[in-house]
Amino acid sequence: MALVKVNELLQHATEHHYGVPAVNTFNFETIKYIVAGAEREHMPVIVQFYPGFYEYIPLKLVAAIACHYAEQASVPVAVHLDHSAGYEIAVDGIRDGFPSVMVDGSSLPYEENVALTKSVTEVGRVFGVDIEAELGHVGDGSNEADFVGSDMYTDVSQAVEFVERTGCGSLAIAVGNAHGPYVRTPNLDMQRIKDIRAALDIPLVLHGCSDIPEEQLQETVVLGMSKFNIATEYFRAMYASIAKNVEAGGFNEDAFGLMRAAGEDMTEFVASKIRLLNPNGFSL
Secondary structure (H helix, E strand, O other): OOOOOOHHHHHHHHHHHHOOEEEEEEHHHHHOOOOOOOOHHOOEEEEEEOOOOOOOOHHHHHHHHHHHHHHHOOOEEEEEEEEEEOHHHHHHHHHHHOOOEEEEOOOOOOOHHHHHHHHHHHHHHHHHEEEEEOOOOOOOOOOOOHHOOOOOOOOHHHHHHHHHHHOOOOOEEEEOOOOOOOOOOOOOOHHHHHEEEEEEOOOEEOOOOOOHHHHHHHHHHHHHHOOOEOHHHHHHHHHHHHHHHHHHOOOOHHHHHHHHHHHHHHHHHHHHHHHOOOOOOOOO
């Protein structure tokens, strides 16, 4: 088992009709408990890092920790750099040891997104690194206009052309999803997902999965989505566990004890997402 390529994992998930949580991390503990949740369910997981946190923990260090835990895992674990908003950041991730990198040119004009994605894909191909791209724009859940209405949704025919021209290995699509907490409950465009899945043969990625209703997430798995990005809910689960244990007392200002105690809640959170995204009961 151990460390696997993201695209290899997602192709397997697509073929066997289950979804893989791609859970964001920012330190040692968040990595450790993502892998522990996957081992609890004996199912795959993706550990991913947002490069905007680089001042908190360097890319090279988080890649090394994540790859170490993946290599020691009893289940397939992949490691991914999320949302590289430019060529330099994406290539830095490749240089610093991430086996998979997302380049996000979705806020650029279409032709610029194509050029950026193609250039990063060419570098990734040289070093054997998987490249995820985004077409359509997954905005901010705090802005209703970013996810209600189809102006920024992924166009099916354009997606086909984009994948052909860039050679990206997986594609994040905009279908009524957004990043961070939602100001209103999202309502995903299931027909658009179905149409994009029918038109493309690469894995599809859903960003902004925190707080999307469970029945909607399971429907997207059935329709062929493979990678599900989760950050807000995981960090919330960590915070809630620490707050609960502080309020209960008993740790006598012991920060180490608090972090260890949070491990069970964080592990179970990841395990619960793996179960949710496996509506057909696939087992390795």
